[in-house]
Amino acid sequence: MLLFVHTLYVKTTLIHLTAAGLPPLTLVHLTDLHGRTRYLNGSLHRLVNRWEPDIVFCTGDLAQHRGQLPRVMQEIAKIRAQHGFCFVPGNYERQEARGWKKRAYTAEEYASCKEQWQAKMTVLENKEVFFDIGDARIRVYGFDNSTYGNERYEPDKEEKAKRTYWTVLLAHSPNIISFIREKGIQGDLLLTGHTHGGQIRVVRRTFGAYKHFHIGPKQDREVGVFSISRGLGTSRLPFRLNCFPEVTVYLLNQPQRPG
Template identity: 55%
Template structure:
């Protein structure tokens, strides 16, 4: 049983999503989330698992570390990721609090800003803001919601170039879908994490928290494709079962053979 838990906790599986759209050229977007301090796995360090896909951009949807003591190591690993257009990040609840032996401690505003300076050494932080990324004669629009604390999220329309764009929403928690639906917002892809896929799954079902959320990507009337990643690390229980850590590779209009 111990070997099974070790394998399920530390062997990263890569999910490949082939996407076709006239709004983008060929490009590769990788989504990771919920590291909780974990950067090395049985099948390699995180940067190597990502870099072999030669991504155009990488999106990280929160919970980098369990506590501040892990942050330098995590950011060192993220700094080794090679993405042509950069790495984009939205904060999760573990960017607002840290795990203690008993319970959690909320970060002060000053502590949060100090950590943000560290993040910005390697990644672009999106806190209720968007960015337009040109690809050839096409446009990808990223918008990051800060729902690291529920009630922080806001949609602030951004000035951007005229013309159609493929829109990707980023948020830590999938609960953002309620905010999106209530305001009639529209996107082509929503990337979230937070649930860890339940972390322990038996017979294809989660047996802990978040069992009412789906795992993976499903069609959605508001956001086109609503994706909830299993993430990479663990919290509360230090193990996974039936729910491998995950990297998701979105390949747009690609005819490339997998590496």
């Protein structure tokens, strides 16, 4: 029963940020669904839409395999974001897993999946998009999945010279921070996933491959706030322990609100 609740009860994490020059905004971060869209406390779109988000970000791993993708995209289509929905691919956008076996997608299979993403979201593969909200401008730059070394930084040179915007950086894996430091990339908020928060935590500690990464937001000299979400699904082991699935809500220039 404990594993069932810890795996399927989504917690909403509220993070309050102050951003000069921006109006009050609500940003929502999702990641690592791995095919799961329904939880004990509601379907994904209901958990998101109750916050009436201005922009929604998803940082990859929508499905374990292509068979799950249509259902996931049906749920994504029900999410209402006033200004936009941005997506960057993860490692499970280039491979699928059935049981313990993994297989890389062919170029044709990847293209077919990408068509489905693009029908519902703005797909950023080493690209940027701008949102003009009132008198403010938000820039969102999405890195292609760094797990496969596909990340590039190719900003618009004219826009870069202006630097009159607030920048959100998106990547699937937190390993992107090494690339960011190497290239001297600046931002205000970096959103990543991939680690699942360790998925299993004992005495508030993460065990396994990602134990050196933090969970949640952390102040950073290059990117302002470097945040790693616990994500929503599971991989390999089909359960979580002391590491609830998470929807992260960023409240910019807003008073304290209950979760």
